[in-house]
Amino acid sequence: MRAVMDGFLSRGPFAVGLMLLLTHGACSRGEEGSQKGAPDAGNGAVAVDVKEVQRGRLRAPLTLVGTTQPVQEVAVRARVEGHLETLTVDVGDSVSTDQELGRQDPTLLDAAVHEAEAALAGARAEAASAEAGVAQAKSALEQSRLAAAQAEVEARRYESLAERGISSRQEAEQRATAARTAQQAVQAASQQVLTQQSLATAAQSRIRAQEALLAAAKERRSFATLRSPLSGRVMARFHSPGDVVLAGAEVLRVGDFSQVEVAVSVSELELSRVKPGQKVPVRIDAFGDTSFTGTVARVSPQADPVSRLVPLEVVLENPEGRIGSGLLARVRFENGVQEQLLLLESALIVGLGGPGDGGQPAPSAEGRVFVVKGGESGSAPQVEAREVRVGARADGQAEILSGLQEGERVVVRSQRPLQSGTEVRPSALSDSGPQGVGGGGRE
CATH class of the missing domain: 1.10.287 (Helix Hairpins)
Structure with missing residues (x-):
């Protein structure tokens, strides 16, 4: 080797540089080979993503936006053609059933x-x-x-x-x-x-x-006398005294504000959350943080063929008449169930022996997951196979009805198939846990 070096030195600086480059490459390959042959920092542990089992609702509350309107709205129309002589009410006035609102010329x-x-x-x-x-x-x-x-x-x-x-x-x-x-x-x-x-x-x-x-x-x-068909308030006026009103022309509009309706539309995918008679909280922007309780009065049997939205009406009691028409209202539909243990569905895929980044979870109510155990005092954590009973699934999550406890750590993604006793190395994406169990490894 020394003779070779002497030969390169005698040939000038370019030869010396080439010799140094070849020597560095050989050393690098030697180090890489030694790294492949030696065990990794985790002593052969499988890299996994670990998540804690936590309580929650499977789906977030659904909020629908609509506008308020009186529970009943009637147009007071002229039933004969004639000159409008008088109007005894105006917009905002309260009226009662059969009250005289105005009169046309009866000559x-x-x-x-x-x-x-x-x-x-x-x-x-x-x-x-x-x-x-x-x-x-x-x-x-x-x-x-x-x-x-x-x-x-x-x-x-x-x-x-x-x-x-x-x-x-x-x-x-x-x-x-x-x-x-x-x-x-x-x-x-x-x-x-x-x-x-x-x-x-x-x-x-x-x-x-x-x-x-x-x-x-x-x-x-x-017919020359205009009368209110219901008790409520005058919402609009379309003619004034002195006008010649044609038969059928709308003169006034009266609404019954003892109750108000909020008209909203719900996606067909969320229709299962809505049932007639259901009590729901309603917030109206005009009243700040004040919350009202509404009742789902009607659910249309027909969805819009284009938007796939189903119209529905929520009724609010309004005995004091505080709530007017045309106000922005937000109707909140809760999930309707108690909090359950939630787990990513990918943990069930790992339980099937998949890599955790493909496939579909088992559709049955039974499943298997891998729970991470150990890892304290510097010991390598291991996994334990656990049979679980699975409830509803939505948005990539599944309800766990039995087999797990809140706070337990479950493998949701694995580089290789697992079995009970396999040593694992939690990735940096894992939930934090005891020293050596989570957050300390590298991918």
């Missing part, structure tokens, strides 16, 4: 009522005349019946006299003809009675029709 409506009354009077006069005609026809019928009875008696008497030769046959035949004529008069009088009764019935029908028209005209005249 044309009064005229229609008077016309209907006159028509009814005419129908009643016609009916009275028809009833008198019925009475006269009945009287004439009675007279015809008496005359017919008398003619029948005379015809029989003269027939008897003719048979005895006291009277002539011609006289008897004349009396018989008079009797038949009297019977025909009775039939004509009977038909006249029926005719007069029909006229009287028609007159009574016309009276009822005119009475209905008069009632309709009076009802239509009542």
Whole structure:
């Protein structure tokens, strides 16, 4: 080796530099080989990520934002066309059911009522005349019946006299003809009675029709008065006195604020948290930190086909009327269950023998994890296989119903498959623990 060095030295500085470079590379390879052949700082321990088992809820509370509105809102509309004479209320005023809110000009409506009354009077006069005609026809019928009875008696008497030769046959035949004529008069009088009764019935029908028209005209005249359909407060005004209002035009809007609704929409993925009748806390920005209690009143059976959001309504009691309409409200849906022991689902993958960075956890309620034991006083920590019962899973976490205690440390990721008794080296990403168990190793 010395001869080789002497040769390079005799060839100048470039040769000397090349020789030093080759010598450094050989030394580096020798050191690397010695490192591979020697045990690592953890004496062959498997590098793992370790996390503590802690209590919590599987999913965070869900907060939905909506706006307040009265539990019932009604538009007070003009039911007839006319000039708006007066309005007795304005925006913000309290009103009660059937309270008069305003009035339209009733002149044309009064005229229609008077016309209907006159028509009814005419129908009643016609009916009275028809009833008198019925009475006269009945009287004439009675007279015809008496005359017919008398003619029948005379015809029989003269027939008897003719048979005895006291009277002539011609006289008897004349009396018989008079009797038949009297019977025909009775039939004509009977038909006249029926005719007069029909006229009287028609007159009574016309009276009822005119009475209905008069009632309709009076009802239509009542439309000139605007009344509140419910108790509440005036939310908006769309016309002022002096306006000509068309039939169907909205004049006022009244809302029932004894309760208020908050309309929100929930994702179909979170719909399981919502149930009709459920009590939920509601915060309204206008009232700062004050919290109200609402009730889920309605949940729509149909989701929006585009957004996949389901509309629902939350009702709040508002006896003092403090809560108005259009206020921003935040409805909070708690998880609805007690706190449970939570663990990353990747710990169950490690329990299956996987590397902890792929695959899927076992879907059954039973599972296996590796609990880290030891590590005190400088001894190497080891893992212990533990059977656990798994509850619900969400967001990469699983509920542990049995098999673990709060604070125990579980392997959630491993470089190699584990078994009971395997020595491990917790990574720097692990939760802190006893000296030598967590936070002291290097990847």
